[in-house]
Amino acid sequence: MIYELREYHVAPGRMQDLHERFRNHTLKLFKRHGIEPIAFFTDDAGPANNVLTYIVKFEDANHRERAWASFVADEEWRDVAARSNAPGQLIHRISNRILKETDYSELG
Secondary structure, eight states: OEEEEEEEEEOTTOHHHHHHHIIIIIHHHHHHTTOEEEEEEEOSSSSOTTEEEEEEEESSHHHHHHHHHHHHHOHHHHHHHHHHHTTSOSEEEEEEEEEOOOTTOSOO
């Protein structure tokens, strides 16, 4: 298994819009395309109150590549993204890291 940690830096005042997009659309589309969410986080303290951090799980790098390609090509996703960006770009920056679990981790 591999895990992907993603950080979405959200436009000021738009975090609730991103939460709604995940709740109402993105999670369903993740499931459709084989992207397994593990957890979602926002910062509880500190200066980064406009960052959504989440972790998703894949079987391997090939699974990850296929799943994301399928997701971004999905017409429903394209429509959802276009509508959520209509008032202005919702996410200003995305960063990600691919993580491999250690043999002493209790996650898996």
